Amino acid sequence: MSARVPVIAVDGPGGTGKGTVCAAISSRLGWHLLDSGALYRALGLVATQRGLPLDDGASVAHLASGIRVSFSRGERAADPVRTTVNGADVTEEIRSEECGSAASRVAAHPAVRAGLLVEQRAFRRKPGLVADGRDMGTVVFPDADLKIYLTATAEVRAERRHKQLKQKGIDVSLRRLFEDMSERDRRDQARSVSPMQPAQDAMVIDTSRQDAAKVLETVWDLVCRCFPRQADQHN
Ligand code: DC
Numbered sequence: 001m002s003a004r005v006p007v008i009a010v011d012g013p014g015g016t017g018k019g020t021v022c023a024a025i026s027s028r029l030g031w032h033l034l035d036s037g038a039l040y041r042a043l044g045l046v047a048t049q050r051g052l053p054l055d056d057g058a059s060v061a062h063l064a065s066g067i068r069v070s071f072s073r074g075e076r077a078a079d080p081v082r083t084t085v086n087g088a089d090v091t092e093e094i095r096s097e098e099c100g101s102a103a104s105r106v107a108a109h110p111a112v113r114a115g116l117l118v119e120q121r122a123f124r125r126k127p128g129l130v131a132d133g134r135d136m137g138t139v140v141f142p143d144a145d146l147k148i149y150l151t152a153t154a155e156v157r158a159e160r161r162h163k164q165l166k167q168k169g170i171d172v173s174l175r176r177l178f179e180d181m182s183e184r185d186r187r188d189q190a191r192s193v194s195p196m197q198p199a200q201d202a203m204v205i206d207t208s209r210q211d212a213a214k215v216l217e218t219v220w221d222l223v224c225r226c227f228p229r230q231a232d233q234h235n
Pocket of ligand 1: 014036037038040041100103104107108132133134135136184188
């Protein structure tokens with residue numbers, strides 16, 4: 001029988017530093033990385049491009065079964081993970097606020113989520129997996145070895161996103177960002193399947209008063225406690 005592959009599940013809303021933490025932890029440990037939000041974003045992008053009504057669950061689920069989303073890591077640890085859909089690079093495109101909102105809408109359909117379940121679980125390969133999302137610890141990997149739920153106030157998260165967008169030269173009003181994020185949170189929390197919520201056995205960390213480096217340090221401490229042998233090689 002093959003050995004069980006360990007999983008670290010990191011869930012929570014956008015703007016909590018989840019993506020940065022997951023990328024850093026997976027690269028330190030040399031483990032695989034699943035950015036499940038990128039799967040939903042890629043699907044939201046293609047559905048929008050093809051003019052599908054995002055509220056039509058059956059059509060979007062059909063589309064999901066026919067497209068191939070893949071990820072590839074750059075040569076250096078700091079390089080972003082590239083996302084392609086049917087061979088086309090959509091890495092930058094899927095990061096827009098519009099795509100985030102489309103992702104949240106397509107992700108609300110039970111048939112879409114069911115279709116992506118097998119695909120997400122296939123990322124669980126040796127030596128281990130760091131999974132980033134909304135339902136990693138509750139639904140996709142309920143037996144994860146370590147479950148972390150990152151949170152922060154909506155105001156702080158909107159400010160962080162605003163700063164990130166400004167650095168990229170994108171000018172969006174903070175108020176608009178706050179409203180869009182709050183609407184997305186409401187939809188992600190209220191959907192009938194896999195709503196965004198901490199698993200009962202998750203460590204909940206409020207990052208409102210912590211900068212990115214401090215959040216990473218806090219999470220790395222938990223990883224070291226849970227996986228002393230694997231983490232030891234990197235300390
Ligand atoms: O983490 P993100 O901002 O890239 O996610 C975009 C949207 O995708 C999010 O608003 C809801 C959806 N999503 C989800 O429903 N389940 C996940 N595991 C990950 C993302």
